[in-house]
Amino acid sequence: MADILVSMQDIDKSFPGVHALKKCRFELRSGEVHALVGENGAGKSTLMKVLTGIYQKDSGKILYKEEEVTISSPRQAREMGISIIHQELNLAQHLTVAQNIFLGREPRKFPRFVLDEREINKKTEKLLEMVHLDVEPSTRVSNLTVAKQQMVEIAKALSFDSEVLIMDEPTAALTESEIEELFKIINNLRNKGVGIIYISHRLEELKQISDRITVMRDGSYVNTVDTKDTTIDEIISMMVGRVIYESSPEIPTDKQEEVVLEVRNLNRGKVIKNVSFKLKKGEILGFAGLMGAGRTEVARAVFGADKLESGEIFINGQKVSIKSPADAVKYGIGYLSEDRKRFGLTLGMDIETNVVMASFKKFLKYLIWVNKKKTSQVASQIVEILKIKTPGIGQKTKNLSGGNQQKVVIGKWLTRDSNILIFDEPTRGIDVGAKSEIYKLLNDLAKQGKSIIMISSELPEILRMSHRIVVMCEGRITGEINANEATQENIMKLATAREA
């Protein structure tokens, strides 16, 4: 029986008007990976914020190494040995890797205010070795991919000699191979006796990496189970307490429909190399590949968001020139970015404005006057059709959950009557229940004759949703597979088919 590192008992926490945590329990042993799961709003983050001193509990007890403690600030938590890696990475983009890791406790030289740049880089090198990250300590963080930045965060946590490491959705931005690397590191840490709290929506991963799983729902503790004694379905039903939409009922694989979008010989520097593909009416075309394979870049290029060096785009057989997103929208293309908070929504504005954002011209009278009656009517319809959970269309989108935000973005393009929809990681950071709703929505859209390009780093998602799958690697298309022939293995093989 391993030592119990952390024990949280009967933790209660209320915010004005919300009972966020109701007598929650959580226990972490040393040398275990303990997964914490639940839908968005279940209280996982709040519980972890209590543990890391960001919030103060109203009642309950926290035992750390069997002693009752009060954790009053994040700093104190870190000094005790509890570190958290947030989903939104907290790195200063303009500083180097080493400067980030030692931010706030920089090694000094004589006289005291002179920074010891050599020392800091040397120490960082060792830390980076531990996480197998092959970059120079003096590299600017802004030059690293998200995956590598994640590794930097882990290295930073390690530098505090943390005994408890909380990871919030660490794989959200990683590709399969990077996840494998991350799991190796997690296993390493586990063997050293570090207790790891692992928050994730990707349940397949939990089977692979975790020892125990604690499920939360609506601010309450539901159950803790040993991973080896449970199934994903059991966990899901504990999480949602209801039956969810599982998969697309039928996938017609050999669609003889007309081609609505054709891309020929797209080129942009090293990121897009000679990319050609066709998209048919009513089809979901999956784009698989590792992070940095160039999928997002292709999507942005087709949408006119980035400049192209060469290439031709045909819409319904007509050659078109797309120089800006405005052109693309005119041709009925809608783009749902992987980062909906940055690129998809204007968070400070309400649902209504966001829904009509791409099609304002339809709602004008007297040239510039916005017809408020019509916009609110359409927005209400969208809320109803897409089942967006909100008290009203005047709600600001930043107050919606991830799944509902995604629906607002979908609503925006539906309002614009877009026939070609490009979804870039449509379910990233969305909980299981909402995910299945998004899947259903994608299927419905395809059935209505909309054509969909779906970029996803989650292979199960690609396999389950796509009619055809295009695989990219290092800016090239390395293969195209029909859904009935696709397996995780043959996709991965193409995704790693690097040029010699």
Add this chain to the structure above:
Amino acid sequence: MKTKFGNLKINSNATQKILAFAGLIVLIIVFSIASPHFLKFSNIKGILLSTAVNGVLAIGVTFVIITGGIDLSVGTGMTLAGVMTGVFITNMKMPVPLGVLLGILTGALIGFINGIGVAKLKLPPFIATLGMMQVTKGLSLVISNAKPIYFYETPNFTKISTDSVINRLIPGFDIPNAVLIMFILALIGGAILTKTIIGRYTFAIGSNEEATRLSGIKVDSWKILIYTITGVFVGIAGVLMSARLNSAQPAIGTGYEMDAISAAVIGGTSLSGGEGTMLGAIIGAFIISVITNGLRILSVPQQWQMVVTGAIVIFAVYADILRRRKA
């Protein structure tokens, strides 16, 4: 849980305006107790008149601030618009309406160039308009030979600001036209901001420029338009100012941009963009005028008036930060 926070946020948006308005009322009460002269009709008229120009500039600059930009050239841009009005009417003997129109267009042109700089050349708005501030200041002096241009031959011109249409409707209530024009412009500005596509995009750009662009909106063109609109208000302010003084003064204008920006900020317009109202800008402009006027009546030296105004701007922005943190 999120719903509750949502409602709170919507309410607190209104609070900022109420807070500014309450502040204005408190100031008025304090000054009227401190000095018997403060509430005299002639003094109130003075406050209104001195608010008019700054109010119009505040309305204009609110547009660009909501986009997340700034316009430092509104003060000296106003001067140049005034000088050009003088050139057109007095030097070139154009009819007054035409001269006024061209004066306003001068302002629009300044705004248009600012817009090109910001949207097309991708200059930071601070730099683009800082440069324009110096350019317009210099041009005003060059064009006028550093001498005021008077409008003695066109007595109708000064009536734009100083005559009182209200007085004709309600005898004895001789509020100058400049004040009336400011209120009408505030209504128009408010309508543009809340009812039209221009306003919607103004907020959208300030709220999330990239998301707006990816919605297929030509952000660059709209930005140019919005800076141009600011310029139109600058042009109108230039006409009002010259009409009030019955002369185009090439050496004034510096510092007006700070008053205008302060007014917008005191009224709850966020310098990081995405938030702001015209009513707020007008209340802000009045707060500045009331303080200046009140302190003057109490014989506080002008240097100290600046200190007080500055402190209030800092306080207003801090109040805004507090409000955000809560929500």
